[in-house]
Amino acid sequence: MKINTSHDLGSLIRDRRTKIFRSQQELASRVGVSRLWIMQLEKGKPTAQIGLILRTLRELGMALDASPLQTPAPHRSGAAAVNLDHIIKSALPAKP
Amino acid sequence: MKINTSHDLGSLIRDRRTKIFRSQQELASRVGVSRLWIMQLEKGKPTAQIGLILRTLRELGMALDASPLQTPAPHRSGAAAVNLDHIIKSALPAKP
DNA sequence: ATATCATGTCTACGATCGCTGACAAGTAAA
DNA sequence: TTTACTTGTCAGCGATCGTAGACATGATAT
Numbered sequence: 001m002k003i004n005t006s007h008d009l010g011s012l013i014r015d016r017r018t019k020i021f022r023s024q025q026e027l028a029s030r031v032g033v034s035r036l037w038i039m040q041l042e043k044g045k046p047t048a049q050i051g052l053i054l055r056t057l058r059e060l061g062m063a064l065d066a067s068p069l070q071t072p073a074p075h076r077s078g079a080a081a082v083n084l085d086h087i088i089k090s091a092l093p094a095k096p
Numbered sequence: 097m098k099i100n101t102s103h104d105l106g107s108l109i110r111d112r113r114t115k116i117f118r119s120q121q122e123l124a125s126r127v128g129v130s131r132l133w134i135m136q137l138e139k140g141k142p143t144a145q146i147g148l149i150l151r152t153l154r155e156l157g158m159a160l161d162a163s164p165l166q167t168p169a170p171h172r173s174g175a176a177a178v179n180l181d182h183i184i185k186s187a188l189p190a191k192p
Numbered sequence: 193a194t195a196t197c198a199t200g201t202c203t204a205c206g207a208t209c210g211c212t213g214a215c216a217a218g219t220a221a222a
Numbered sequence: 223t224t225t226a227c228t229t230g231t232c233a234g235c236g237a238t239c240g241t242a243g244a245c246a247t248g249a250t251a252t
Contacts (some may be wrong), residue, residue: 006146012162017126023228033213039230047209049147049239050102051142058165064099065161066108069154119198130241135200143239144208195252202245207240215231222225 004066007044009053014042016060031056099160105139105149112136112156127152 003009014033017038021027028035033052040054041048057063099105113134117123120138124131129148135151137144153159 001162003162004151004154005150008148009160009162010153031116033237035229036212036231037210040210044228046147046150047145047239049143049148049209050105052210053146054099054101054142057162058100061165062162063165064105065163066099066105066153066158069157070161121198131199131240132201133240136240139200143209148240190239193252195250197250198248200245200247203243204239204250207239207241209236211235212233214233217228217230219228221228222223 002067005044006046007046010042011046013056013060016062017042022058026061027056030059054077098163101140102142103146106138106140108158109152109156112158113138116156123152123155126155 001008001012003012009073017024017027018037021030024038024047025035030057031038031052037045037048037052039054041053097108111152113120113123116163117126120134121131124134126149127134127148133144134150135143150160181183184190
């Protein structure tokens with residue numbers, strides 16, 4: 001499943017948690033965090049730390065993958081895809 | 097690419113950053129974070145916040161996916177795989 | 193040699209994390 | 223009803239984040 005926002009992550013974790021554990025407390029104890037943190041994470045907390053998130057996902061039997069952006073909005077200005085950026089960079093003479 | 101630790105994430109981001117941008121500072125400015133934060137992230141900072149990470153990945157033309165754990169080490173104690181947990185939970189008398 | 197970068201490493205400092213502990217609302221059994 | 227459980231919310235607090243700024247090193251030139 002694609003994770004574009006912290007809310008996506010929260011929904012995913014909640015879905016998975018409700019299938020495997022009986023309560024937020026149960027997952028929290030396994031991961032080693034507070035129930036409050038699990039609750040906030042499921043609500044899309046954008047300040048949650050990646051280390052705790054990875055531990056949580058592992059406890060839920062999941063892992064993260066990185067994949068190229070399918071709906072490209074990489075650069076605000078009308079820049080093209082990543083490969084083009086690469087080409088431009090390689091072609092530039094000096095380093096502004 | 098599989099991301100199991102924050103170091104995996106750091107390596108991935110650094111590889112991608114060096115291909116697209118000319119410096120840590122350039123990426124940092126685009127994302128809206130400090131160069132120090134980018135540097136620490138590339139070194140595997142486990143306390144980096146997921147919101148900033150997602151913004152960074154987007155700037156690098158990438159997104160995150162969640163996938164089932166292929167090499168299962170889900171529960172420390174002798175518990176079995178996730179599906180079994182599910183079955184056990186479903187079989188328990190008190191459901192809550 | 194001199195200049196110019198990129199990267200890594202430090203020191204503060206304000207802002208905020210994640211924690212504990214408590215409480216209320218809702219649900220579901222006994 | 224009463225009892226037990228889950229979830230969401232709140233306040234307070236120590237610990238730590240992310241930042242700005244400065245500095246040293248190494249590389250790449252000129």
